[in-house]
Amino acid sequence: KAGVTQTPRYLxxxxxxxxxxxxxxxxxxxxxxxxxxxxxQGLQFLxxxxxxxxxNKGNFPGRFSGRQFSNSRSEMNxxxxxxxxxxxxxxxSSARTGVERxxxxxxxxxxxVL
Amino acid sequence: TQLLEQSPQFLSxxxxxxxxxxxxxxxxxxxxxxxxxxxxxxxxxxxxxVTGGEVKKLKRLTFQFGDARKDSSLHITAAQPGDTxxxxxxxxxxxxxxxxxxxxxxxxxTP
Numbered sequence: 138k139a140g141v142t143q144t145p146r147y148l149x150x151x152x153x154x155x156x157x158x159x160x161x162x163x164x165x166x167x168x169x170x171x172x173x174x175x176x177x178q179g180l181q182f183l184x185x186x187x188x189x190x191x192x193n194k195g196n197f198p199g200r201f202s203g204r205q206f207s208n209s210r211s212e213m214n215x216x217x218x219x220x221x222x223x224x225x226x227x228x229x230s231s232a233r234t235g236v237e238r239x240x241x242x243x244x245x246x247x248x249x250v251l
Numbered sequence: 252t253q254l255l256e257q258s259p260q261f262l263s264x265x266x267x268x269x270x271x272x273x274x275x276x277x278x279x280x281x282x283x284x285x286x287x288x289x290x291x292x293x294x295x296x297x298x299x300x301v302t303g304g305e306v307k308k309l310k311r312l313t314f315q316f317g318d319a320r321k322d323s324s325l326h327i328t329a330a331q332p333g334d335t336x337x338x339x340x341x342x343x344x345x346x347x348x349x350x351x352x353x354x355x356x357x358x359x360x361t362p
Binding site: 141168170172179180181182185187192193195227229231233238239240241242243244245247 | 253281282284286291292293294295296299339341343347348349350351352353354355
């Protein structure tokens with residue numbers, strides 16, 4: 138099975154712009170979660186989508202949003218970019234069955250805000 | 252607020268040495284996972300533990316989940332340079348799928 142894919146891998150934007158990141162989960166996985174990773178805060182949960190519905194949301198401002206399509210692919214959007222949004226954005230997919238809560242991560246999108 | 256505290260933050264050892272990484276919390280987790288991440292890549296799942304007191308072995312890596320499901324440890328025997336990376340523990344609470352991550356232990360194994 139192919140793993141989780143994320144596009145683009147690298148992105149450079151300027152303050153005030155908006156950005157859309159894309160994630161394709163492992164085939165058959167219907168849950169997609171997004172995380173932000175920075176050197177200071179580590180990995181922090183943004184939100185989770187399952188069957189096109191947001192199921193959980195982390196403690197991030199409303200500038201961060203996402204959606205999931207009927208084929209389970211997901212996008213996240215960040216509007217009015219700030220310097221502090223520079224980070225590695227990781228997408229993880231899960232079959233959302235069983236008690237293990239296992240999630241499988243993509244390679245991430247490195248966003249740099251100038 | 253970081254629910255999971257990992258220690259040590261950094262570890263530099265020589266090939267062949269043993270080491271233990273700790274992941275502690277005051278919260279109870281329904282499952283706990285260990286990941287290894289290399290620079291510029293996403294975390295790769297190593298193991299998931301679910302039952303209090305559970306011990307799992309993956310070649311030279313031994314993972315243990317505390318009896319109260321609040322803490323975990325990762326022990327590496329005879330470390331090799333290929334073990335170098337950032338080791339992350341992550342816990343799920345209740346029925347949710349949001350993972351709470353520790354800040355990680357950066358391990359460097361030199362030949």
